[in-house]
Amino acid sequence: MDLLEKCRAYVQADEARDAGRYPYYPAFQGPADGGKAILEGVEVCMLGSNNYRALNVSPQVIGAVQDAIALYGTSATGSRLLSGNLDLHEELEADLADFFGYEAALVFATGYMTNLGVVSALVGRGDVVYLDDKAHASLIDGSQLATASGAVVRWFGHNNPDDLARQLAATPTQSVLVATDGVSTVEGELAPVAELVAVCEEYGATLLVDDAHGVGVLGRGRGVIEQAGMQGRVPLMTLSFSTSLASQGGAVLADAKTIDFLRHTSRPQIYSAGLSPADTAAAHAALREIRRRAGSEPDALAAAEHLRRALDALGYDVGGSSSPVIPVRFPDQIAMLSAQSILIDHGVYTNAVLPPACEGYQLRIACTDAHTPYALEGVIGVFASLREDLLPRYRQAA
Ligand SMILES: Cc1ncc(COP(=O)(O)O)c(C=O)c1O
Known part of the structure; x- marks a missing residue:
C-alpha cells in the first residue's frame, strides 16, 4: 500500500474545520504584550501561552x-x-x-x-x-x-x-x-x-x-x-x-x-x-x-488565584492547581470546543486540550504577569455569560 495513503485518509482535522470547531494552529499577529495578542486582526486576552513572566517583551x-x-x-x-x-x-x-x-x-x-x-x-x-x-x-x-x-x-x-x-x-x-x-x-x-x-x-x-x-x-x-x-x-x-x-x-x-x-x-x-x-x-x-525580581511574588500567581476562585464561584470545575495554570473541565468534546470558539469570539483566547494530552476535555488557562485586574474582570464576565447563556444557546442551535 502507498505509504502516504494514511495521510489522504486522515479526515479528523477536516471534520473539525467543517464544523467550525478546529482549535489548532491559530495564526497570531504582533504586537504581543504578554497579556494580549492579535488574532485575525482582533485583540484577544491571551490566556493560552506559557509566557508566565511576560518577559518576551522586556x-x-x-x-x-x-x-x-x-x-x-x-x-x-x-x-x-x-x-x-x-x-x-x-x-x-x-x-x-x-x-x-x-x-x-x-x-x-x-x-x-x-x-x-x-x-x-x-x-x-x-x-x-x-x-x-x-x-x-x-x-x-x-x-x-x-x-x-x-x-x-x-x-x-x-x-x-x-x-x-x-x-x-x-x-x-x-x-x-x-x-x-x-x-x-x-x-x-x-x-x-x-x-x-x-x-x-x-x-x-x-x-x-x-x-x-x-x-x-x-x-x-x-x-x-x-x-x-x-x-x-x-x-x-x-x-x-x-x-x-x-x-x-x-x-x-x-x-x-x-x-x-x-x-x-x-x-x-x-x-x-x-x-x-x-x-x-x-x-x-x-x-x-x-x-x-526574586524578592517579590510574580503577578501571574496572584492573577491565577483570583481567576481560579472566580471561575470556581461561577460553578466551573477548575481542579486544584496552585500555579499560573488553571484547567477548566467540560463534560464532552463538543462543549469544550464550542466554549473555546465562543470565548475567542468574545476576545478571550484559551487552549483546547484533548486526550491523550489530558483526561477528559479541558480548556487550559495560563496567567502571566501582564494580566491586569481590569483584563481579568472582563474575562470573568465572559465566562459568566458563557455558562449562563452563550453555551446553552449555542448547544441548542447546534
Ligand atoms: C513539562 C514540559 N516539558 C518539556 C516541554 C518542552 O519544552 P519546549 O517547548 O522547550 O520544547 C514542555 C512544553 O511545554 C512541557 O510542558
Missing part, C-alpha cells in the same frame, strides 16, 4: 537579543561539539547552575530535546525508568528511545509517591530513574517533590524533575524544587526556555560528571546545531530579570 531581553545578533550573527552554525559552541552558551550554563544550585548545566536546542537527550543517554540495558502517569511527552519519548538500548519503562500513579514506593519495593536491585513534571502542563498541579525525594532516597533511585512550568514562577523563580525545600536533593532537573525564560531551548542541571557525560553522549545534543545566539541571549537576559 526591553532588557530584547536589547540582549539585538546585541547578540549584532556580534554573533543569527546562527550557531553547527553542533556545539564541533563548531557551534559559543561563549554565550557557556556563560548561560554557568549562571543557570549558580541560580538553581547545581554544579553544572547543559543547554539544548529545545526543552523537548533536553528530556529526550537526557533520558535516552542515561538509561539503557539493565536500567528501569519509572514515569509519572501524566509525564510530558518528551519524557515519554526519551524513555521509549531508551528502550531501543534495552531499558524497561514502567509507570506510577500521577503524583502518587506511595504507588512509586510499592513498585520500587518490589523491584529487584536495578538502577532506576524516576521522572516527573514539576508542574503538570495541563492541570497545573505541583508534584509532591519532598515525598518523591524521600522514596527515591530510600530505594536508591535517581529523581529527575522537569520543571518547565515551575521555573521563573515558583520558589522565588527557582521552581518547584526550591518551593518544596528540596534544593540539593534532586539529582537531575530539566527546564524549558520557552516558558518563563521567554526564549527557545532547554537545559539540564546536575553534578559536573553527569553533565560532562551528557555533553559527550547525548545524541540530541551532539547531532543537532547549538542554540542560536539570539535564543541564548534571550534566555540569559530573562534569567537575570527573574533573579533580579
Whole structure:
C-alpha cells in the first residue's frame, strides 16, 4: 500500500474545520504584550501561552537579543561539539547552575530535546525508568528511545509517591530513574517533590524533575524544587526556555560528571546545531530579570488565584492547581470546543486540550504577569455569560 495513503485518509482535522470547531494552529499577529495578542486582526486576552513572566517583551531581553545578533550573527552554525559552541552558551550554563544550585548545566536546542537527550543517554540495558502517569511527552519519548538500548519503562500513579514506593519495593536491585513534571502542563498541579525525594532516597533511585512550568514562577523563580525545600536533593532537573525564560531551548542541571557525560553522549545534543545566539541571549537576559525580581511574588500567581476562585464561584470545575495554570473541565468534546470558539469570539483566547494530552476535555488557562485586574474582570464576565447563556444557546442551535 502507498505509504502516504494514511495521510489522504486522515479526515479528523477536516471534520473539525467543517464544523467550525478546529482549535489548532491559530495564526497570531504582533504586537504581543504578554497579556494580549492579535488574532485575525482582533485583540484577544491571551490566556493560552506559557509566557508566565511576560518577559518576551522586556526591553532588557530584547536589547540582549539585538546585541547578540549584532556580534554573533543569527546562527550557531553547527553542533556545539564541533563548531557551534559559543561563549554565550557557556556563560548561560554557568549562571543557570549558580541560580538553581547545581554544579553544572547543559543547554539544548529545545526543552523537548533536553528530556529526550537526557533520558535516552542515561538509561539503557539493565536500567528501569519509572514515569509519572501524566509525564510530558518528551519524557515519554526519551524513555521509549531508551528502550531501543534495552531499558524497561514502567509507570506510577500521577503524583502518587506511595504507588512509586510499592513498585520500587518490589523491584529487584536495578538502577532506576524516576521522572516527573514539576508542574503538570495541563492541570497545573505541583508534584509532591519532598515525598518523591524521600522514596527515591530510600530505594536508591535517581529523581529527575522537569520543571518547565515551575521555573521563573515558583520558589522565588527557582521552581518547584526550591518551593518544596528540596534544593540539593534532586539529582537531575530539566527546564524549558520557552516558558518563563521567554526564549527557545532547554537545559539540564546536575553534578559536573553527569553533565560532562551528557555533553559527550547525548545524541540530541551532539547531532543537532547549538542554540542560536539570539535564543541564548534571550534566555540569559530573562534569567537575570527573574533573579533580579526574586524578592517579590510574580503577578501571574496572584492573577491565577483570583481567576481560579472566580471561575470556581461561577460553578466551573477548575481542579486544584496552585500555579499560573488553571484547567477548566467540560463534560464532552463538543462543549469544550464550542466554549473555546465562543470565548475567542468574545476576545478571550484559551487552549483546547484533548486526550491523550489530558483526561477528559479541558480548556487550559495560563496567567502571566501582564494580566491586569481590569483584563481579568472582563474575562470573568465572559465566562459568566458563557455558562449562563452563550453555551446553552449555542448547544441548542447546534
Ligand atoms: C513539562 C514540559 N516539558 C518539556 C516541554 C518542552 O519544552 P519546549 O517547548 O522547550 O520544547 C514542555 C512544553 O511545554 C512541557 O510542558
